[in-house]
Amino acid sequence: MIVAFTRTLILYFLIMVGxxxxxxxxxxxxxxxxxxxxxxxxxxxxxxxxxxxxxxxxGVIPILTLLSVSLLLSQLSLxxxxxxxxxxxxxxxxxxxxxxxxxxxxxxxYTLDELLEQxxxxxxxxxxxxxxxxxxxxxxxxxxxxxxxQPLTPEQMGVPLRQEETLPIVLINDGxxxxxxxxxxxxxxSWLQAVLHSRHVSSPREVxxxxxxxxxxxxxxxxxxx
Amino acid sequence: xxxxYLPALSTLTLILLLSLWVEHQMDRDAQLWQxxxxxxxxxCMQEAWxxxxxxxxxxxxxxxxxxxxxxxxxxxxxLDEANTLFAQAKVFADIEAQSEALSQLSALQEQLxxxxxxxxxxxxxxx
Numbered sequence: 001m002i003v004a005f006t007r008t009l010i011l012y013f014l015i016m017v018g019x020x021x022x023x024x025x026x027x028x029x030x031x032x033x034x035x036x037x038x039x040x041x042x043x044x045x046x047x048x049x050x051x052x053x054x055x056x057x058x059g060v061i062p063i064l065t066l067l068s069v070s071l072l073l074s075q076l077s078l079x080x081x082x083x084x085x086x087x088x089x090x091x092x093x094x095x096x097x098x099x100x101x102x103x104x105x106x107x108x109x110y111t112l113d114e115l116l117e118q119x120x121x122x123x124x125x126x127x128x129x130x131x132x133x134x135x136x137x138x139x140x141x142x143x144x145x146x147x148x149x150q151p152l153t154p155e156q157m158g159v160p161l162r163q164e165e166t167l168p169i170v171l172i173n174d175g176x177x178x179x180x181x182x183x184x185x186x187x188x189x190s191w192l193q194a195v196l197h198s199r200h201v202s203s204p205r206e207v208x209x210x211x212x213x214x215x216x217x218x219x220x221x222x223x224x225x226x
Numbered sequence: 227x228x229x230x231y232l233p234a235l236s237t238l239t240l241i242l243l244l245s246l247w248v249e250h251q252m253d254r255d256a257q258l259w260q261x262x263x264x265x266x267x268x269x270c271m272q273e274a275w276x277x278x279x280x281x282x283x284x285x286x287x288x289x290x291x292x293x294x295x296x297x298x299x300x301x302x303x304x305l306d307e308a309n310t311l312f313a314q315a316k317v318f319a320d321i322e323a324q325s326e327a328l329s330q331l332s333a334l335q336e337q338l339x340x341x342x343x344x345x346x347x348x349x350x351x352x353x
Contacts, residue, residue: 053302065241071234078230 007056011045014060018067033087037070088137095133098146108135119143166214175223177204185212195220248299249345255292256342259285260335267331270324278319278327286312300341308337 048059077084092104118141132144169181199220209221266281311334318327
């Protein structure tokens with residue numbers, strides 16, 4: 001039992017480190033090489049986890065090898081466009097100025113039903129409304145509607161805007177004071193005490209969320225009684 | 227520029243070196259064990275039982291000393307089978323049963339050959 005536990009922990013952390021090294025894209029959007037890697041790693045990890053007759057290294061070595069090769073390939077892809085094209089493929093235009101590119105559809109084995117489904121997902125009901133639909137390497141369809149079908153922006157309407165939206169910084173997160181964020185905002189603990197006092201709160205522990213944006217606006221949510 | 231490749235390249239190099247080292251170690255050890263078992267086999271044919279037992283004990287001791295290393299790299303069932311063969315060969319040598327001891331010794335040699343062969347970088351192994 002303890003062997004299974006230890007092996008599982010080792011393999012789990014190894015894969016977690018590997019996935020972190022692969023970057024954030026690994027989790028959301030998988031390109032062909034990344035999908036292969038993910039499938040192989042998950043499969044490799046389960047074998048020594050369950051079968052104690054197989055040395056742990058028999059699972060660890062292939063995982064490390066795969067991760068290293070994958071890192072190497074991504075570095076090479078960064079440096080060489082030709083290599084990237086070879087490994088990841090190239091995005092394909094499926095709709096150009098309202099016209100479905102049937103040859104590209106056939107080449108990518110993309111059915112009309114799939115295309116229409118993706119367009120509906122993008123809020124477009126007619127192919128004629130699409131300027132470009134591009135099948136990305138990750139398999140996602142990027143849809144660019146015709147200019148006449150795009151929503152109006154304040155800029156196009158000539159509406160003056162007050163100011164760009166600013167990013168609120170979290171100062172208290174579920175009762176925990178984030179001192180580094182407070183410092184980054186140029187505030188100190190006496191300012192915070194004054195803010196809390198004005199909201200009838202004596203300690204950060206009583207606050208669920210407190211944020212401050214660049215305009216100086218506060219968002220205060222007190223903690224509910226448990 | 228090379229810095230970016232360094233972690234991946236060094237991991238791969240390390241794995242390659244480790245694999246080569248394991249192959250070398252196993253090749254060397256198994257060769258010694260097989261040679262000694264072969265001698266034991268010849269002594270067995272001449273019914274020189276004290277010598278058979280001495281050689282068998284020596285190989286077994288050397289094998290036991292290496293067992294932790296072997297368990298890190300080799301499937302445990304093959305090692306367990308070898309352990310069983312060692313035990314049986316020793317029993318047959320103790321009771322001086324020639325044909326059984328000979329058969330166990332040759333099975334043991336075959337098992338060591340399998341172990342030695344497993345880590346060899348050959349086309350047969352890769353395929």
